[in-house]
Amino acid sequence: MLTTLPTFSDIxxxxxxxxxxxxxxxxxxxxxxxxxxxxxxxxxxxxxxxxGAFKMRGAANAIFSYRxxxxxxxxxxxxxxxHGQAVSLASKLAGSKAHIIMPTNSSSVKVAxxxxxxxxxxLCEPNDSSRVxxxxxxxxxxxxxxxxxxxxxxxxxGQATACKELLEEVDNLDAVITxxxxxxxxxxxxxxxxxxxxxxxxxxxxxxxxxxxxxSLKAGKIxxxxxxxxxxxxxxxxxxxxNFKILQEHAKEAFTVTEQEIIDGMKLIWERLKIVIEPSSAxxxxxxxxxxxxxxxxxxxxxxxxxxxxxxxxPF
Amino acid sequence: MLTTLPTFSDIxxxxxxxxxxxxxxxxxxxxxxxxxxxxxxxxxxxxxxxxGAFKMRGAANAIFSYRxxxxxxxxxxxxxxxHGQAVSLASKLAGSKAHIIMPTNSSSVKVAxxxxxxxxxxLCEPNDSSRVxxxxxxxxxxxxxxxxxxxxxxxxxGQATACKELLEEVDNLDAVITxxxxxxxxxxxxxxxxxxxxxxxxxxxxxxxxxxxxxSLKAGKIxxxxxxxxxxxxxxxxxxxxNFKILQEHAKEAFTVTEQEIIDGMKLIWERLKIVIEPSSAxxxxxxxxxxxxxxxxxxxxxxxxxxxxxxxxPF
Numbered sequence: 001m002l003t004t005l006p007t008f009s010d011i012x013x014x015x016x017x018x019x020x021x022x023x024x025x026x027x028x029x030x031x032x033x034x035x036x037x038x039x040x041x042x043x044x045x046x047x048x049x050x051x052g053a054f055k056m057r058g059a060a061n062a063i064f065s066y067r068x069x070x071x072x073x074x075x076x077x078x079x080x081x082x083h084g085q086a087v088s089l090a091s092k093l094a095g096s097k098a099h100i101i102m103p104t105n106s107s108s109v110k111v112a113x114x115x116x117x118x119x120x121x122x123l124c125e126p127n128d129s130s131r132v133x134x135x136x137x138x139x140x141x142x143x144x145x146x147x148x149x150x151x152x153x154x155x156x157x158g159q160a161t162a163c164k165e166l167l168e169e170v171d172n173l174d175a176v177i178t179x180x181x182x183x184x185x186x187x188x189x190x191x192x193x194x195x196x197x198x199x200x201x202x203x204x205x206x207x208x209x210x211x212x213x214x215x216s217l218k219a220g221k222i223x224x225x226x227x228x229x230x231x232x233x234x235x236x237x238x239x240x241x242x243n244f245k246i247l248q249e250h251a252k253e254a255f256t257v258t259e260q261e262i263i264d265g266m267k268l269i270w271e272r273l274k275i276v277i278e279p280s281s282a283x284x285x286x287x288x289x290x291x292x293x294x295x296x297x298x299x300x301x302x303x304x305x306x307x308x309x310x311x312x313x314x315p316f
Numbered sequence: 317m318l319t320t321l322p323t324f325s326d327i328x329x330x331x332x333x334x335x336x337x338x339x340x341x342x343x344x345x346x347x348x349x350x351x352x353x354x355x356x357x358x359x360x361x362x363x364x365x366x367x368g369a370f371k372m373r374g375a376a377n378a379i380f381s382y383r384x385x386x387x388x389x390x391x392x393x394x395x396x397x398x399h400g401q402a403v404s405l406a407s408k409l410a411g412s413k414a415h416i417i418m419p420t421n422s423s424s425v426k427v428a429x430x431x432x433x434x435x436x437x438x439l440c441e442p443n444d445s446s447r448v449x450x451x452x453x454x455x456x457x458x459x460x461x462x463x464x465x466x467x468x469x470x471x472x473x474g475q476a477t478a479c480k481e482l483l484e485e486v487d488n489l490d491a492v493i494t495x496x497x498x499x500x501x502x503x504x505x506x507x508x509x510x511x512x513x514x515x516x517x518x519x520x521x522x523x524x525x526x527x528x529x530x531x532s533l534k535a536g537k538i539x540x541x542x543x544x545x546x547x548x549x550x551x552x553x554x555x556x557x558x559n560f561k562i563l564q565e566h567a568k569e570a571f572t573v574t575e576q577e578i579i580d581g582m583k584l585i586w587e588r589l590k591i592v593i594e595p596s597s598a599x600x601x602x603x604x605x606x607x608x609x610x611x612x613x614x615x616x617x618x619x620x621x622x623x624x625x626x627x628x629x630x631p632f
Contacts, residue, residue, distance in 0.1 A: 026342070028364075047590045048344075048590055052590060267627055270592050270627055271592075271627060274363045274364055274368060274591060274592040274593075274623035275590060275591055275592060276586050276587075276590040276591060276592060277590075307590035311583055311586055311587060311630070311632050312632055314627070314630065316627050316628055
C-alpha cells in the first residue's frame, strides 16, 4: 500500500496490476466539435470503462494492492455513485466481499447496480455524518478494509492510468483537462502528465456551484464547499488533502462553469460525438468552450469521466 | 454506374472509392448486453459515421461513381433525413452542388444541418407527390443528377461496405441483422455476407407499424405500407424493387417489433453501451431480444444505423 506520493514507477505498476480488470478505453475525435471549440480535442472515453466510469481504475488498484490474505474480510465504502459500483465489482473480481453504505435516498437503479455485483448494501441516513458513522460501524463489525474514494495514493495512482493511456496514444498534446470533485482523477492526471510530459499544461474544471478547488487554489488552503447545488453529481465533494497538494504543485489553472454551461456542453457531446456522458463529464469540455483563448489552436486531451445517467431525468 | 446486380468486385471497388470520405467505424461489444440477450453481439457503430449514419457510404459511392465532368450540374434528392445530409456532404466533397428537397414540416435542425454542408434546400409540401414532383422540377431546371436513397445498385454497393468491414474485423459470426426501410442497407448486407461468408444468416428487423418487408417476403411480391406510424423515422419507406429481390434471395427471415420494444431496446443500448443511437437503429437489437431462441449462444453482428436524434424529444 502506498503511503507516499506516487512515483512514475508506482503508476506503471498500478497500470500493470489493473490491466486485466479494466477496459483500455478509446480516444475519439470530431472535426465538427473541433470547429466549434477552436482547438483539437482528444476525448478519453472513460464512459466506456467498466461500471461506466474511471472510478474502476482506482478501486481496482486499491483492492488488488492488498495481498489475497489481506482481502479476506472484504472491503467497504460509502458512496451513492460510481465509486460504490467500482468497489463492488473490483471486490468481486478479487474474490472478496464488498459492503457499500448508501443513503436511503439513493436511486433504486444505483442500489440494484451495486447489488448486481454481489455487494451487500447497508442503508444510512442521507447525510455525511450518518454515512461516515455507518461505514465505521460496518468496518468495525466485519473487519472490512475501507476504500477511500479519492484521498488515497493507491486511488490516485489508479486514476492516473487514464491520462497515462491518453499520453501513450496521442502525441503532441499541449494540455489535458479533467473535472475535479474529490480530486483523485485530477491529481492522478497531474502526476501522469508531470512524469510523462512535463511541459503539458493540466487544467481542471468544476461547477461554479461547487467551486472549492478554484477557491482553495486561490487561497492556498482548502476552502470547503458551502453549496453543492449542481447537476454534476460526481463533483459535489470537497477536494481531498493529498489531491489538493498535488494540484497546488502541478495544475496550471482551475476553471468554473455554470449549470447551463454544463448542460449545453453535455448536449453538444451527445449530439456530435454520439456518446452518452454524465453531467460531471461535461464540465471539462464546457471549461474549454468557455476559455477559448486559453486553448485556441492547441491539442487538448479531455477526460470524459463517466456515462452513468438516468435517461428518464435528462436536463434537456 | 452500376446497372446490374453488384458483384463482390463492385463492392470492393465501392469500398476503395469511398474510403477516404467515410469513417471506418468501430465494432463494440458488451458482456453486460450479451448476458441480457443470451448471445454474443458485435455492434457495428454507424452512428459514428460521417453525417451520423450509414447513408454516407451509399451517397458517397453513388456520387463519386460519376466522372468529374458528369458532376458539374450537381446532385439532387428528396429527403427529410439522413440521406439528404449524406448527399449534401458527399456533393461538397466531390466539388458539386447539391439540391435537397425537404418537406416544409422538416425540423429546423435538419434543414440547418443540410445547409451547413453548403447544399441548397428546396422546400415542398409534406407529401410524397409534392416531394417527387418538386424534385423532378429541380432536376429539369438544373440538370442535376437524382440520387435515389435506396433502390439503386450504387447505393446498395456503398451500404454493403458496412457489413464488409464488420466481416473483415470479426471472425466466426453466425448471423448479421440490420433494420430495413427502403432496403439499401439490408440488401447491401445480404450481398456482402453472400460473397464473403455464404453460410452467414442475414436477418432484417422492422417496426410492426411499417411491416411491408415482412409482408412482402411472405407474399412473394411487394406489399406497400398502409401505416407509417413509428418512432423509427428512418424506416417508414416501402422497400425498393431491387432491394426486395436481393432480400428474397438472401435474407433468412424478417422480424417485426412493436414501438415499445423499439424504445426499450434503444434505452438499453444508451444505458449499457453508452452510445447515442436513433430509434431506427434499435429495431435490429430489439428483434434479437424478441427472438431469443433464434440467436441463443450465437455470434451476431448488429448494424447500428445512425445516431441522429432530437435530444429534446426522447421517448423515455
